[in-house]
Amino acid sequence: MAKKRVKVQKKPYLKVIVLGLLSVALYVAIFTNEVFVRETWAKGGAYTALPILTVFIISFVYGSFANYVFVVLGLEAKKR
Amino acid sequence: MSRTKNILSVIFISLMLLMLSTSPAFAAGAIEVFKGNRFIDLTIMNVLFLFIVGFIGGLVSGFIGSGGAFVLTPGMMSLGVPGAVAVASNMAHKFPKAMIGSYKRYKYGQVDLKLGLVMAVSAIVGVQLGIKVQQYISHMWGAAGSNLYVSFSFVLVLITVGGYVFYDAWRIQKTGGVEGTASLAQRLQKINIPPMMHFKKANLTISMWFTVPVGLATGLLAATIAVGGFIGVPGMMYVIGASSLVASATELVVAFLMGLTGSIQWGLVGMIDIRLTLIILAGSLFGVQLGALGTTYVKEHMIKVVMGSIMLVVAVSRGFAIPEYTNQLGLTSVADQSVQLMSNISFVIMVFALGMGAIIILTSMFKAMRNKTPEAEVGAGELEKAVN
Numbered sequence: 001m002a003k004k005r006v007k008v009q010k011k012p013y014l015k016v017i018v019l020g021l022l023s024v025a026l027y028v029a030i031f032t033n034e035v036f037v038r039e040t041w042a043k044g045g046a047y048t049a050l051p052i053l054t055v056f057i058i059s060f061v062y063g064s065f066a067n068y069v070f071v072v073l074g075l076e077a078k079k080r
Numbered sequence: 081m082s083r084t085k086n087i088l089s090v091i092f093i094s095l096m097l098l099m100l101s102t103s104p105a106f107a108a109g110a111i112e113v114f115k116g117n118r119f120i121d122l123t124i125m126n127v128l129f130l131f132i133v134g135f136i137g138g139l140v141s142g143f144i145g146s147g148g149a150f151v152l153t154p155g156m157m158s159l160g161v162p163g164a165v166a167v168a169s170n171m172a173h174k175f176p177k178a179m180i181g182s183y184k185r186y187k188y189g190q191v192d193l194k195l196g197l198v199m200a201v202s203a204i205v206g207v208q209l210g211i212k213v214q215q216y217i218s219h220m221w222g223a224a225g226s227n228l229y230v231s232f233s234f235v236l237v238l239i240t241v242g243g244y245v246f247y248d249a250w251r252i253q254k255t256g257g258v259e260g261t262a263s264l265a266q267r268l269q270k271i272n273i274p275p276m277m278h279f280k281k282a283n284l285t286i287s288m289w290f291t292v293p294v295g296l297a298t299g300l301l302a303a304t305i306a307v308g309g310f311i312g313v314p315g316m317m318y319v320i321g322a323s324s325l326v327a328s329a330t331e332l333v334v335a336f337l338m339g340l341t342g343s344i345q346w347g348l349v350g351m352i353d354i355r356l357t358l359i360i361l362a363g364s365l366f367g368v369q370l371g372a373l374g375t376t377y378v379k380e381h382m383i384k385v386v387m388g389s390i391m392l393v394v395a396v397s398r399g400f401a402i403p404e405y406t407n408q409l410g411l412t413s414v415a416d417q418s419v420q421l422m423s424n425i426s427f428v429i430m431v432f433a434l435g436m437g438a439i440i441i442l443t444s445m446f447k448a449m450r451n452k453t454p455e456a457e458v459g460a461g462e463l464e465k466a467v468n
Contacts, residue, residue, distance in 0.1 A: 008310065027358065034355060038119050041354040048347030051172055051354045052340075058361055059176035066366045067184075077188055077376040078449075 012068045019065035026058060117150075119353055120160045127359055133361030134173070136438045141364075142371020143441050144182045144387045146332030146365065149174060150394055151434045154427060156356060168346030169356040175339030177364045182332035184372040191326050192281035195316070198288075199295040203308060203338055206299020224408030231405060233304050234398040234426020241314050248387035249311025249384035257379045265321030282322040282330070285309025294319050295334075302338060309335065312393055317384075322371065324383040325375060361381065374441050382440070390437045397429035 030037050041050045070076070120126070134154055137148020149170055156166035184189050218226040252259055265286075273287040294315035302308030309331045316327035346352055375383065402424040406412040407419060414422075 027362070030358060031355070032125055034122075038355055040351060042118065042352060043348040044348055044350030047350070051347050051352045051357065052343060054354060055172055055176045055343075055357060055361065058358060059180055059365065062362065063176075063180045063369075066369055068316045069366075070369060075370070075373060077373055079376075 011072050013072060016065065016068045016072055019061060019068060023058075023062040023065050028062060030054070083324075095371050096102050118162060118165050118351070119355075122355060122359075124305070126159050130356060130359040131363040133365040133434070134360035136363075136434050137360075138177055138364030138367025138369075139371040139374075139441060140367075140386070140390070140434060140437045141177065141309075141332070141335070142184070142368035143310070143328070143374050144281065144371075144383055144390070144437070145313045145328035146307055146335060147390060147434065147437065150307050151430050152360065154430065158427065161353065161356065164346075164351050165353050165356075168351035169353045170360070171346060172343040172352045172354070172357040173364060175336050175343055175362040176361060177368050178332045178335035178339055180365055181368040181372050182329065182336055184330060184369055185329035185375065188329075188372070188376055189281070190329035191333060192279045192322065192326055192330045192377065194277075195279045195282055195291075195322065195326075196330045197337070198277065198291055199298065199312065199316070200334045200337035202292040202295025202454050203299035203302065203334055204341055206296035206308075207303045207338065208299075208344075209296065210300040210303025213300070221409065223371045224405050228405035228409060230304055230403065231398050233301070235395050235402070237301060237311060238395035238398070241311060241342070242388050242395060244318075244388075245314055245384050246388025246392060249383070249388050252381040252384070253280065257381055259323060260321075261321045262318040264318055268319065269321055279320075279322070282316075282320070282326045284321045286320055289318055295375075298334065299338070310387075313387060323394060324380050328375070328383050328387075329372075340451070359417045371441060374445035377446075378441075378444045382444050386437050386440050389440065390433050393433035393436060394430060397433060398425045400426035400429065 040047065040053070105366075130152075133148070135150055137152055140147035152165075152170045152173075153166045156169065157163055170335065182191055182196075186193070214226060214229075217229045219229075242332045248262075261284075265284075268290045269284060271285050271287060271290075273289050275288045276285055277288050277291055280286045295314070297315060298308040298312035301311045312334055313327045316322045316323055316330060320327075322330065335428070402412045403412055403422055404419045407414055
């Protein structure tokens with residue numbers, strides 16, 4: 001009997017796990033140092049770079065995590 | 081191609097210069113606004129509220145290009161966050177959310193980057209105009225006068241524009257769900273007043289003199305009611321002539337640039353509570369991607385259905401807030417208890433508006449997903465048949 005093979009796209013489980021852990025690590029690092037972070041990040045002036053950079057980093061890491069979660073769940077854009 | 085690149089570079093540099101030049105005045109104003117303790121204590125309930133509203137707000141803005149801020153800012157204030165910190169923290173979550181949303185929709189081929197940049201630059205000028213108008217009203221009639229102006233603008237704009245968007249969506253639905261270019265936009269596109277601008281993705285050519293005012297109005301409204309998209313998206317659809325898909329996706333570019341410049345300005349005066357921003361972001365980065373994904377499944381006019389419905393319900397909500405300010409100005413004498421009740425009703429209706437928008441999006445999206453002809457599955461099925 002000939003072997004039947006249908007190409008199935010691999011789901012990015014590893015990416016979900018790595019990015020998920022990285023996101024949790026970032027959030028834990030920030031919220032366990034809550035008082036220091038909230039005060040320092042709101043000092044104004046040159047310290048403005050801190051909140052802006054933080055949201056950029058979170059967006060890339062956590063945003064990619066969210067993206068791969070949807071891929072794993074099978075929720076992908078429909079090609080028009 | 082290099083000419084386009086040059087134009088985009090000039091637009092970007094002017095955006096940055098504009099932002100830097102307006103920072104000192106903005107900072108002085110923000111410091112004046114700020115009073116009291118900046119940071120609230122986080123409780124489980126606070127965190128859950130921000131996360132859930134963040135998710136729903138993200139879902140709505142990923143789909144219609146804006147939304148969420150009208151619930152998040154008053155919501156944070158009701159948790160005890162000072163007004164300036166609520167606005168700043170909300171804005172700091174808005175720009176990364178819009179960045180991710182616009183990136184997703186760019187990948188789906190829905191974003192007109194050039195239109196977004198032109199709109200953003202003019203909107204930032206519009207914000208400065210809006211601040212001047214607010215300052216003038218505040219100077220003449222005090223805080224209550226300013227609040228009344230905000231609520232009145234809210235109700236007026238949302239009922240007229242929202243009503244028209246909703247009517248248009250209903251009309252399209254009745255005629256089979258096919259969207260055409262608005263007649264006003266068609267007429268404006270025929271008027272040749274140089275410089276004419278061509279927008280490739282939106283597939284239209286229109287004079288700069290019709291494009292810039294839409295951006296200015298977006299900024300003016302953003303400075304007044306904090307939801308510029310409620311004029312930006314309809315403006316791009318009905319005045320410029322972009323489709324609802326392109327208009328809502330391009331609005332995310334505008335929101336990103338406006339949000340980034342605004343966040344830097346708020347950050348300079350130390351008003352961003354990064355904890356609140358990150359909690360909202362945790363919900364909204366999921367929501368915005370789901371909303372963006374939804375646009376690839378539903379019929380285009382659903383964007384108008386959601387936008388029109390939300391705008392009309394929010395208008396009702398703001399209507400309930402008006403007696404508080406007319407009382408303060410001595411124009412009416414509604415009992416304090418009634419004013420408090422109306423204020424609470426106003427907030428509940430606003431939350432309902434956002435929830436309703438999310439339900440329409442999710443229902444239409446999952447319905448479309450069930451009914452779709454799954455290209456990948458068909459492909460796999462055919463492959464399997466061939467192997468057999």
